[in-house]
Amino acid sequence: MDPRFDVELVAVTKRYGTTLAVDDISLRIPRASYCCLLGPSGCGKTTTLRMIAGHEAVSAGDILINGDNVTLDPPIRRGTAMMFQSYALFPHLNCLDNVAFSLKMRGIGKAERHAKAREFLGLVHMANYAERLPSQLSGGQQQRVALARALITRPKVLLLDEPLSALDPFLRIKVREELKRLQRELGITFIHVTHSQDEAMAMADLMVVMDDGRIRQSGPPREVFEQPVSAFVARFIGGHNVLQGARGPIAVRADRCRLGVAGDSPHVSGRVAAVEYQGTMVRVALAMDSGDEASALVPDAAFYSAPVEPGDAATLVWSEPDAHVLAEM
Amino acid sequence: MVVAVSGSGRALGPSENRPWTFYALGGLFFGFLAFLYGPMFVIYLLSFQGPNGGVTFPMVGTSLTWFRDIVKPEQMADIPAAFERSIFLASVVSAITVVTSVAAGLGFRRRFRGSFILFYLAVASLVMPSLLVGFGIGLGFQVLGLHNNMFTSALGAQLTWTMPFGLFAMFAVVNRFNRSYEEAAADLGATAWQRLRHVTLPILLPGIIGVAMGAFTLSYDEYARTTLTIGNHNTLPLEIYALISSATSPMLFAIGTVTTAVSFLLIGMTLVVVFRMQRRRRAIATEN
Numbered sequence: 001m002d003p004r005f006d007v008e009l010v011a012v013t014k015r016y017g018t019t020l021a022v023d024d025i026s027l028r029i030p031r032a033s034y035c036c037l038l039g040p041s042g043c044g045k046t047t048t049l050r051m052i053a054g055h056e057a058v059s060a061g062d063i064l065i066n067g068d069n070v071t072l073d074p075p076i077r078r079g080t081a082m083m084f085q086s087y088a089l090f091p092h093l094n095c096l097d098n099v100a101f102s103l104k105m106r107g108i109g110k111a112e113r114h115a116k117a118r119e120f121l122g123l124v125h126m127a128n129y130a131e132r133l134p135s136q137l138s139g140g141q142q143q144r145v146a147l148a149r150a151l152i153t154r155p156k157v158l159l160l161d162e163p164l165s166a167l168d169p170f171l172r173i174k175v176r177e178e179l180k181r182l183q184r185e186l187g188i189t190f191i192h193v194t195h196s197q198d199e200a201m202a203m204a205d206l207m208v209v210m211d212d213g214r215i216r217q218s219g220p221p222r223e224v225f226e227q228p229v230s231a232f233v234a235r236f237i238g239g240h241n242v243l244q245g246a247r248g249p250i251a252v253r254a255d256r257c258r259l260g261v262a263g264d265s266p267h268v269s270g271r272v273a274a275v276e277y278q279g280t281m282v283r284v285a286l287a288m289d290s291g292d293e294a295s296a297l298v299p300d301a302a303f304y305s306a307p308v309e310p311g312d313a314a315t316l317v318w319s320e321p322d323a324h325v326l327a328e329m
Numbered sequence: 330m331v332v333a334v335s336g337s338g339r340a341l342g343p344s345e346n347r348p349w350t351f352y353a354l355g356g357l358f359f360g361f362l363a364f365l366y367g368p369m370f371v372i373y374l375l376s377f378q379g380p381n382g383g384v385t386f387p388m389v390g391t392s393l394t395w396f397r398d399i400v401k402p403e404q405m406a407d408i409p410a411a412f413e414r415s416i417f418l419a420s421v422v423s424a425i426t427v428v429t430s431v432a433a434g435l436g437f438r439r440r441f442r443g444s445f446i447l448f449y450l451a452v453a454s455l456v457m458p459s460l461l462v463g464f465g466i467g468l469g470f471q472v473l474g475l476h477n478n479m480f481t482s483a484l485g486a487q488l489t490w491t492m493p494f495g496l497f498a499m500f501a502v503v504n505r506f507n508r509s510y511e512e513a514a515a516d517l518g519a520t521a522w523q524r525l526r527h528v529t530l531p532i533l534l535p536g537i538i539g540v541a542m543g544a545f546t547l548s549y550d551e552y553a554r555t556t557l558t559i560g561n562h563n564t565l566p567l568e569i570y571a572l573i574s575s576a577t578s579p580m581l582f583a584i585g586t587v588t589t590a591v592s593f594l595l596i597g598m599t600l601v602v603v604f605r606m607q608r609r610r611r612a613i614a615t616e617n
Contacts (some may be wrong), residue, residue, distance in 0.1 A: 102519075
C-alpha cells in the first residue's frame with residue numbers, strides 16, 4: 001500500500017491473439033493529478049484506459065488503485081468511473097434517471113436517489129435539464145450529464161475517453177477549463193485519453209506519450225516539451241524540428257528558429273515550401289536540401305520586415321543552446 | 330446516366346425539366362401499386378355483394394349477408410374457431426420467436442468457435458422448400474407414433490420459419506446497438522441481469538416489438554408448413570383454402586375483408602402503443 005499514488009500500472013500487457021496492443025507498460029500516477037494519455041490512434045492509450053476501468057482484461061501485469069490490486073476486480077469495485085467517448089447516456093432515460101442509475105442499481109429509493117442526482121446535475125450546471133432525454137441535449141450538455149453520472153459513484157479515479165473530441169473547437173477550450181477546475185475541486189485523479197497534444201499540454205499535470213503499445217515518455221508537459229527524449233516524441237508533440245546535429249539527432253523548437261544567413265551559428269538551408277499566416281506568428285515551411293522538412297515560427301513583425309515566398313531559397317538558423325540532443329531516433 | 334439515356338447530348342447540369350425516365354419509372358411504380366392493391370380492393374368491395382349476387386361484378390345491391398354467413402353454425406367451415414386457433418397459435422409462435430431470437434441475437438454478438446456454422450445451420454430452413462419441411466415433420470411424427478397437433482408438430486413447423494426470420498431481424502437490431510451502453514451500465518454497478526433489464530432490453534424494445542409483429546403475421550398466414558402438420562383442427566388459412574377449393578361464394582371475400590381488418594387493427598394498436606411510449610417520453614421531457 002503506497003498512498004502516494006492513485007493509480008499504479010505494473011508491467012501491464014494486453015495481447016489480442018498474437019498482436020500486442022499494450023506492451024509491458026509501467027506507470028505511477030500521483031494522488032489527485034490530471035494525467036493525459038497521449039498518442040496517435042492505435043498506440044494503446046484507449047486500451048490502457050479500458051484496462052484500468054476493468055472493461056478489458058489484462059493479459060499480464062497488475063493494476064493498483066490507491067494501493068489495492070484491482071487487476072481482477074469488476075469495474076464497480078475498483079473505485080473508478082468512466083466517461084465514454086460517445087458519452088453512452090441511456091437514450092430511454094431522462095437526465096435525472098441517467099445520473100441516478102448507479103444508485104438505482106444499488107437499490108436506493110426513488111426520492112433519495114433523485115435528490116442525490118439533482119445535486120450532481122447542479123454540480124455540472126445541468127439542474128434545469130433534469131427531465132430532458134439525452135437526444136434533446138447538445139453535445140456539450142450530454143457531456144456534462146455523463147460527467148455527473150460518473151461522479152455520483154464517488155470515484156477515486158475518473159477515466160475520460162477522448163472527452164472533447166465530439167465538441168466544436170470553441171466549446172472544447174471552455175470544457176477543458178471546466179474539467180480541470182472540477183478535478184482540482186474534487187481532489188481526485190482524472191485520466192484523460194487524447195490524441196491532441198494541445199489538449200494534453202493545456203490540461204495535464206502528468207503527460208504520458210504513448211506509441212506502439214509503449215510509453216515513450218512521461219512527465220510534466222513542460223518537461224516533455226522542452227526535453228523530448230526521441231524524434232517520435234519531438235515530432236508528435238509538435239513545434240519541433242528534428243534535425244541532424246554534429247553528435248546525432250537534435251530537436252530544435254520551431255519558434256527558436258529564424259530565417260537568416262548562414263554564419264557561425266548552426267543552420268540548414270533549403271527552399272520555402274509554404275508560408276502560413278497564423279495571426280501572431282507566421283509559419284514558414286522549408287524543404288531542406290537533404291530532403292527533410294523543417295519549419296520556423298517567425299513573429300509576424302519579423303516576417304513582414306523580410307518576407308519570403310514559396311520557391312525562394314532560405315536558410316534556417318538557430319543558436320547552439322536551443323538544440324536539444326535526442327537520446328534516440 | 331439519365332442524361333445519357335435522354336440522348337439530348339446536353340451537358341450534365343441543373344434543369345427544371347424532369348427526364349422522361351422519371352415519368353416512365355413513376356408509371357411503372359403506379360402500375361405496381363394497382364397490381365398490388367387493385368385485386369384486394371375488388372375483394373373488399375365484392376364482400377358487400379347483395380344476397381343474390383355472385384363472386385364477380387356486377388354488384389347486385391349491397392348487404393352484410395356474407396359477413397353474417399361466416400359465423401352461421403351450419404357452414405361447412407368453422408371460421409370463427411379457426412380464427413381463434415390462428416390467433417392463439419400466432420401469439421405462442423411470436424412469444425417463443427421473440428425469446429429465442431433476442432437471446433440468440435445478443436449471443437451472436439460474440440464470435441465464438443463455430444458461430445458461423447451454427448448461424449447457417451439456424452437460418453438454412455429459410456431456404457428449404459416449406460412444403461417439404463412440413464411434410465418431413467408430419468412424416469416424422471407418424472414414424473414416431475405421435476399425433477400431429479397444433480401445439481406440437483404445427484408449432485414446431487411454424488417456428489422453423491419464424492425463428493430464422495426473427496434471428497435475422499435481431500441481427501439488424503443488435504448491430505445498431507452500441508456496446509458502450511452495457512459497459513457504462515457495468516461501470517455504474519449494474520449486474521448482468523440489471524444490464525439486460527434496465528439497459529439492453531429497453532433500448533432494443535422497438536426492434537423487439539417489430540420481431541414480435543413479424544413473427545405473428547408470418548404465423549397467422551402460414552400455409553405450406555402448417556398444412557401437413559396441423560392434425561385435425563385447421564388454422565384460418567387452411568380453412569379458407571379448403572373453402573376456396575370446395576365452394577365459391579362472396580363469403581370468401583368477406584373472410585378476406587375481416588382478416589385484413591384484423592391485421593390492420595393489430596398493426597394500428599402496435600403503432601398506438603409505440604407512439605404513446607414516445608409521446609410519454611416527450612411529455613416528460615417538456616414538463617420542465
